[in-house]
Amino acid sequence: xxxxxxxxxxxxxQEIVEFLFAVAMALRAHFEETATDVGLTVPQAHTLIHxxxxxxxxxxxAHLRCEPSHVTAIADSLERCGxxxxxxxxxxxxxxxxxxxxxxxxxxxxxxARLFERAPIISVxxxxxxxxxxxxxxxxxxxxxxxxxx
Amino acid sequence: xxxxxxxxxxxxxQEIVEFLFAVAMALRAHFEETATDVGLTVPQAHTLIHxxxxxxxxxxxAHLRCEPSHVTAIADSLERCGxxxxxxxxxxxxxxxxxxxxxxxxxxxxxxARLFERAPIISVxxxxxxxxxxxxxxxxxxxxxxxxxx
DNA sequence: AGGATTTACTTCAGTGGCTGAACTGTTTTC
DNA sequence: GAAAACAGTTCAGCCACTGAAGTAAATCCT
Numbered sequence: 352x353x354x355x356x357x358x359x360x361x362x363x364x365q366e367i368v369e370f371l372f373a374v375a376m377a378l379r380a381h382f383e384e385t386a387t388d389v390g391l392t393v394p395q396a397h398t399l400i401h402x403x404x405x406x407x408x409x410x411x412x413a414h415l416r417c418e419p420s421h422v423t424a425i426a427d428s429l430e431r432c433g434x435x436x437x438x439x440x441x442x443x444x445x446x447x448x449x450x451x452x453x454x455x456x457x458x459x460x461x462x463x464a465r466l467f468e469r470a471p472i473i474s475v476x477x478x479x480x481x482x483x484x485x486x487x488x489x490x491x492x493x494x495x496x497x498x499x500x501x
Numbered sequence: 502x503x504x505x506x507x508x509x510x511x512x513x514x515q516e517i518v519e520f521l522f523a524v525a526m527a528l529r530a531h532f533e534e535t536a537t538d539v540g541l542t543v544p545q546a547h548t549l550i551h552x553x554x555x556x557x558x559x560x561x562x563a564h565l566r567c568e569p570s571h572v573t574a575i576a577d578s579l580e581r582c583g584x585x586x587x588x589x590x591x592x593x594x595x596x597x598x599x600x601x602x603x604x605x606x607x608x609x610x611x612x613x614a615r616l617f618e619r620a621p622i623i624s625v626x627x628x629x630x631x632x633x634x635x636x637x638x639x640x641x642x643x644x645x646x647x648x649x650x651x
Numbered sequence: 652a653g654g655a656t657t658t659a660c661t662t663c664a665g666t667g668g669c670t671g672a673a674c675t676g677t678t679t680t681c
Numbered sequence: 682g683a684a685a686a687c688a689g690t691t692c693a694g695c696c697a698c699t700g701a702a703g704t705a706a707a708t709c710c711t
Contacts, residue, residue, distance in 0.1 A: 363631055368620045370638040372532075375525035382522075394668070409688060416530075421669055423690055445677045445688040470518045475641055481513055487634045488520040491625055544697070559659060571698055573661055595659040595706045657708070666699075672692090679686070 378470075385465045389458060398425050398449075399434065399459045405450035407440055434458055528620070535615045539608060548575050548599075549584065549609045555600035557590055584608055 386396035394415065401414050412422045426449055429435045434455035440446035451459060476484060536546035544565065551564050562572045576599055579585045584605035590596035601609060626634060 363635060364620075365617050367631060367635050367638065368528075368617055370635070371524055371528055371620075374521055374638070374641075375528045378518075378521055378525045379529070392667085407688080417668090418670055419689065420671080420691080424668085440688090443678075443688075447689070467515050467518055470514075470521075476637065480637055480640065481517060483633060484637045485513060485517050485520070487626065487630055487637070488517065488524070490630065491524075542696080557659080567697085568699055569660065570662080570700080574697085590659090593659080593707070597660070653710100655709080658706080660704085660706105662701100662703075664699105664701090666697105668695105668697085670693105670695080674691080675689090677687080677689105680684080681682100 381470060382466065385462065385469070388465065389462050391458075391462070394421075394425050395429055396462060398422075398429065399451070399455065399462060402435060402449055402451050402455070402459070405438065405448040407446045407448050409446065411449060429455070531620060532616065535612065535619070538615065539612050541608075541612070544571075544575050545579055546612060548572075548579065549601070549605065549612060552585065552599055552601050552605070552609070555588065555598040557596045557598050559596065561599060579605070 382396070383393055386393050389396075391399065394417075397415055398411060401411060406414075408422045408426065409419055411426075412419045415422065426435065426437065429449075430437065433452055435449050435451050437447045438450055440448050532546070533543055536543050539546075541549065544567075547565055548561060551561060556564075558572045558576060559569055561576075562569045565572065576585065576587065579599075580587065583602055585599050585601050587597045588600055590598050
């Protein structure tokens with residue numbers, strides 16, 4: 352992504368976007384690698400991470416930004432592996448909540464630990480740089496979040 | 502991605518990684534949206550962007566991190582649409598180079614313009630914050646790059 | 652020089668993530 | 682209490698992508 356050239360009035364902004372794209376791609380690769388390391392696919396890993404607390408399937412679908420039918424498939428596979436189970440939602444008998452089994456919790460912890468442990472990028476920054484980066488990212492958060500929604 | 506909690510000795514680093522994941526997901530969505538806006542799929546858009554200068558197909562495959570056979574398919578589609586053509590590599594008659602047609606160039610420019618123009622994140626930062634962010638990202642670049650390679 | 656190996660792309664069959672439509676059962680609405 | 686909206690499931694099908702087998706050209710090795 353470092354080889355993009357285009358006539359554009361804001362070279363600094365462009366360079367930032369390019370860097371962020373590079374970061375995005377690196378993190379994506381890191382996530383995928385970590386997931387396969389622990390024996391999960393990317394959507395399985397995303398789902399597992401989201402299930403810190405029991406969630407209704409529709410809520411998971413909204414979080415993953417995919418169709419509910421896809422969540423059915425993901426939940427099927429994770430349930431077959433014994434990482435979660437379906438539980439009827441006490442407040443709505445149409446809905447089901449996904450909740451992690453003990454093995455699922457363990458796997459989730461392992462996954463997250465590896466994810467943060469070997470994360471690229473932050474390891475070269477010193478304490479001051481890191482808090483600077485953090486505050487900049489916090490500032491930018493609102494827009495990023497606003498842009499994420501469909 | 503804001504709802505991850507795990508017992509981890511480095512909460513600041515964790516928060517940075519979480520933010521970067523959020524940024525990564527936002528940018529990915531932004532890229533996908535922009536690509537479909539101009540009538541391209543994600544891999545088509547990536548390929549088009551990479552073709553600022555004519556590239557051999559193997560080189561494109563390496564850049565996209567996919568199998569050469571997939572590049573054949575992508576090139577087929579883009580050639581059918583008239584955005585690029587195959588040209589025999591003058592230095593190796595086994596190889597073919599992909600090069601953009603005029604329409605392909607135009608589309609690439611439009612794509613990149615939209616990509617930077619509507620990029621999330623940077624728009625809320627002022628000039629000082631932006632150069633800070635840029636220098637931090639430059640510092641972190643080496644590691645990110647190192648982690649990207651297989 | 653020339654036969655064996657490697658390399659660049661293509662073709663094709665198959666996998667896996669994901670969507671959209673049709674269906675069941677439950678809740679809400681008026 | 683019937684009609685509409687909703688949660689999840691099933692199924693057919695799309696698209697990105699891989700891996701193996703095939704063709705043609707370059708390189709390697711005496």
